[in-house]
Amino acid sequence: MASLKENLRAVRARIDAAARAAGRDPGSVALLAVSKTWPAADVRALAALGQRDFGENRVQELLDKAAELADAGPRWHFVGQLQRNKAAAVARTGAVVHSLDRQPLATTLDRAGQEGGHPVDVLIQVDLGGPAGEVAARGGARPADVPALADAVAGAAGLRLRGLMAVAPRGADPRPAFDRLADLAGRVRADHPEAVDISAGMSGDLADAVAAGATIVRVGTALFGERPLPCGEFEEHQPRESQQ
Template sequence: MSRAEQLKENYEQVLEELKEACVQARRNPEEVKLVAVSKKHSSKDIEFLAQLGQKDFGENYVQEVLAKQEELKNLSLNWHFIGALQTNKAKYVAGKFSLIHSVDRVKLARELDKQAKKKGVIQEILIQVNLGKEEQKAGVEEEGLFSLVEEVLKLKQLKLKGLMTLPPCWCGEKVRPLFARLRELKEAIEKRFALSLPHLSMGMTQDFKEAISEGATLVRIGTRIFGPRI
């Protein structure tokens, strides 16, 4: 089987499983968007998936994705930054992504706001929440979430669109309470600050079905589509 045939088969299988998960959760499949995680995979693979109709791609590494954006600038794609973001890299990402999923501290938010202002753009963001309290993972812990939201809402060039989480590597139902908790936190923020947050970015290859059942609107799937990273 050629690379193109394998990609097509994998992609169509993932779309079918997403649809089935939505049906099981009694949700409209239109409410859930697939973000194809293309880090460490080629621009050629991305271009092929774009031809199949995939428009949203997730990347973790600033230099890598900027090179891909240049190579694929003639395609109409939505780029998502989903990796941990150093404050000194904010100038490279502000205005270059449809959505930044990984804002987790005031200093980073302020720098993104500053850089977005320089470029004359409004940057849409998600706040990443570390619900598993894992030291090695980025994300604001639950106790600091509301104060971070309060500060982000003061920044005129940033538009808060929801929350993201990257839970511990538990399989299946064990991780479901964390997804439920992220949804509860989103609803609490909406109530407290009188705003609407359309997105919950949660769920990956191993747990997207549980995430969809708890309200995910963005699921980040890489290996199931592209195969192992190079």
């Protein structure tokens, strides 16, 4: 508990400093604690410290934690690639979906939102490409396809367009990618004023994301610690859910 409290204080201080350096109100940037692989007890502890927003990238883990922590009042976000056959289950948790990247998924989530009686809040995930402009492995709609997808989402009764989300390409300066995301977000917002959010930045690049206009930063390692992967390596955040 003491470690989580200190980590939360340190991360919030980093966000506040980044916002002030960019001439922004620190209150304009929300912290999303990416709690994937960490136990529900850690989520409960952070919730008790005032952290409200938590992100998961595996459907079953989201469902399990949402059920166990219903009394703790967290606001859930789903940040992994979402298969259509699991979309309704995610929608029933009330989670904000950060990874809408294609029209068929929008159609499925729209249906789930209408059947549940509550629109599903969604962000469109954008593929910012790799260092040489190639398609990134981290998922997302190509930038040229985003305006049409945004129009479709905004016109769907069961969806509520919140904005855009992206992950910076590996092996490159993140700031140009975040600037491209911010420019695209501005163009989407011109047609859809309600799409105010930019979900970008993680433990290692949150200052660049905030400087570019991020309103939500997704932080895992700096809060919870590093996550061991099966291969023995460590990674901050994998936004894609396995298709298997």
